[in-house]
Amino acid sequence: MSAQLAINGFGRIGRSVLRAIVERDLWHHLAVVSINELAPIETICHLLKYDSTHGRFPGSVVIEDNCLVVNGHVINITHEADFTALQIDVDVLIECSGSVSAEEARRQVGGSLKHVLISNPSQPDVDRTLIYGFNQDQVTRQDGVISCGSCTSNALIPMVAVLDEQFGVVAGSSLTLHSAMNDQPVIDAYHDVDLRLTRSAMQSMIPVETALDRGVYRLLPHLEGRLHSSSIRVPTSNVSAIELTVQTDRAITRGAFTACLQQLADSNQYISISTEPLASCDFIHDHHSAVIDVPQSAVVNHHLVKVLIWFDNEWGYANRLVDSALHVQQMISLGELT
Known part of the structure; x- marks a missing residue:
């Protein structure tokens, strides 16, 4: 039908x-x-x-x-x-x-x-x-x-959920590096709300407002108040990235962290992992919600993890x-x- x-x-x-x-x-x-x-x-x-x-x-x-x-x-x-x-x-x-x-x-x-x-x-x-x-x-x-x-919440929420389930999220921060969008001018021009968005999309990295943390809370309400999100528009036409940093309640080793990433990719066909030295252009027309860059992810002192997530913000x-x-x-x- x-x-x-x-x-x-x-x-x-x-x-x-x-x-x-x-x-x-x-x-x-x-x-x-x-x-x-x-x-x-x-x-x-x-x-x-x-x-x-x-x-x-x-x-x-x-x-x-x-x-x-x-x-x-x-x-x-x-x-x-x-x-x-x-x-x-x-x-x-x-x-x-x-x-x-x-x-x-x-x-x-x-x-x-x-x-x-x-x-x-x-x-x-x-x-x-x-x-x-x-x-x-x-x-x-x-x-x-x-x-x-949003494209960002689709990329981020499954990763936050599995980290919280396996290691406990005490606090975290996400930084989105988002490709330019159609509310930005090619050259400097007036903008009704945000003075930063008056600047040329192709000449600057531009901080913008984001409510990504509130989007996470909507589906993971027990994490409310534990996350902070920020976003910067970058002068590319497509493909974005999120750097997620999380403080965990339980101690974590690099091996356990890598296994966690692999388990997420194995259990969710919309999440993939990459072990190659790739750049943003390599993810154009990638259908996944998120591609986890394993070499760019890290564990620090057993309670701090960093994850780099790529996603085609249009196609994915x-x-x-x-x-x-x-x-x-x-x-x-x-x-x-x-």
Whole structure:
């Protein structure tokens, strides 16, 4: 049984979602039938076909009768600025615009639309925060509005959880080195909120606000107050890294730490480990939520561990959105959410 899928917002993540469905040959499970995006359809078509980071689209993309046709599949294109005014007749909608609140999403759930998956942490009043590969088994039929967290929380939470389970987390700090994003100017320009974000994305490393620690607390509430997070934007177009430093309650050896990392990768197919001397560009188009750099990770004095985590902040996260939509679709087909 195929679920009909809509995408609201067709920027970097929205386009990656559609591309992942095509590359993974999932159209017979997740049929994209509608895209809502303010840009003209000619621009939508062009940016889907030609991507500076991920390369040319692996298939045909054309415009016919004001619709987008991808590999022969017709996708209706709308340009509605007011999400609550959208006429939605699909099973699942993936919200990728970054501008829709949980309450606005909740107003659309009902009738044919059973679930809205939000591609950001959203507000705490979402029905469920889903980190695929970590807690997808907790999804219930009442979860109409589901946040899929962020690319950073998908990368970090499984690692923090396993360290806490095996060694006990006393305190910790995470530093995200995040590639440039579309809220940054290419050259110096005005910004409404953050003076640091007035500076050229390609000339500086720029500290920005992050709520990653609060995202961790949402799923691991017993750790509240024990973690601190910070973030710096760096002048690269894609792939980010997190340096996680944790003080452990129980003593830890290098051997036990390495075994812990291997166990996490073995038990979670969305986490990988790397033992090669790689750089960020080597992880472009990597589908994992996190790749743990073992040579760059360390144990200090038996109670301090450092972990370096790489992730493609576009492709890895888009694939978790697809996995989440596929999970919902499979439960719908089994009658568990109907």
